[in-house]
Amino acid sequence: MLGGLAAGAGLSLLGPMGRASAAVSEIVWATWDSNGHPEYVTAFEKATGTKVKLSFLSSEDAQFAALKTGAASDWDVVNPSLNQARRYIKAGELMPLDLAKVPNLAHMYDVFKATEKVKGEDGQTYAIPYLWGLNPIVYRSDIHTEEPTYSTLFDPKFKGQLAMRDYALESIAIAALHIGIPRERAFLLTSDELAEVKKALIAQKPLLRTYWQTIGDLTNLIATGEVTAAFSWRVPYDALKDKMKVAMAKPKAGIMGWCDCFAIPASLPEEKVETAYKFADYLLGADYASTIAEIGNYATTSSIIRDKLTPEKQEAIFVDDLSVMQNFMWPEAPENYSEWLKVWNEVKAA
Structure with missing residues (x-):
């Protein structure tokens, strides 16, 4: 169904793209391997005559450093995260964008259309959100009969069965939510709040x-x-849904x-x-959205194919209930992040 949708709708949406860009034989896209399988860009290549060469990233920091030092002068389009976009903008590494040249922006979900994270102090837009997802709690539904919350990850009843990511930013924020700090402030912790979070994380450590x-x-x-x-x-x-009883929880706390x-x-150039x-x-068009939904189970920031997907596919890529976007938390390193790192190292050493 998705393939037919792409063939029937996607190419027509390329509209003015046509063969006008055939004079450019190749562009290099720096992105993650999950975003840029060769089959994801086949329709673009066929419609324009331009080959998309994929240059896979190892980390956000490496991408920024490559742009900053000029080590990746062959990159034609790049892939900053929404939460790190301002770092690139402040460093002068990105070109201000003429949004009139991206007609499919009209289909973008409001939560992405309204973000200020892609704008510079001059008010211009320097990046366009195109792919999103959420990081859930993955759990064994035959063991956890109630959908877990962040507090489940601190529950002694499941000692030895729990895991957290070795990453200060997300793990400290999760502990903050666990002790009752609202999501609006989960990445804006004071020194006193960090001290309370540290206690919670040290108490959690033997449970992991x-x-x-x-x-x-x-x-x-x-x-x-x-x-x-x-x-x-x-x-x-x-990877496991067809082999065992697993599910994904989307905590209401954020x-x-x-x-x-x-x-x-x-x-x-x-x-x-x-x-x-x-x-x-x-x-932001139908071809990319259809292919990455079918193969990668990811959603673009565009609603262009949403209403044509099956309910099962909508659920799989988290667009069945758009109210989920109201609970989004975008991890962003705070100004006192050095304190966070100190706390995290102390927790792991405890």
Whole structure:
């Protein structure tokens, strides 16, 4: 169904893209491997005659450093996260965007359309959110008969079966939610609040099977029954849902959201700029949305195909109930993040 939708609707939505960009034989897209499988960009290549060369990122910091030092001068379009976009903007690494050249922005969900995180102090927009998801609690539904909350990850009843990510920003914020700090302030903790969070995390530590570092390791721990609930990415659920009883919880206290953005390096040669805009429009169009929903179980920031998806697929990519967006928390390092890192290191050393 998704393939037919892409073929029937997506190419027509490329509209003015046509063959006008055929003069540009190739563009290089720096992105994550989960966002840029070759089949995700096939329709763009066929419609424009422009090859999309994929350059996979190792980390956000590495992407920023490569732009800052000029080490990635061959990148034509890049992939800052929504929460880190301002770092790139302040450093002058991104080109201000002419949004009139991205018609599919009209289909963007309001929560992404309204974000200020992609704007500079000059009021101009420098990045476009295009792909999003949420980081749930993945759990064994045959063991946890009630949907877990963040407090489940601190429950002595499940000692030895729990896991947290080895990442100060998210783990400290989760502990803050657990002790009752509202989500609006979960990334704005005072020194006194950090001290209380530290106590909660130290009390939690003996209950954990591990602090996971790679999602593959966590998936294996859930598969073997060593972990029954963990703050996670969705990967273990997708890998194990047909093999065992697993589910994803979306805590009402606040859902950790992630969002990737399209951006153009400030140094992009003028002759490639129009093709870059066409690619931005493609990322918000039906072809990309359909293919990445079918293969990757991810949703774009555009509603362009939502109402044509089956209820099962809508649920799989978290667009069945759009009220979930009202509970989004976008992890963002606070100004006192050095204090957070100190607390996290002390917790792990305790």
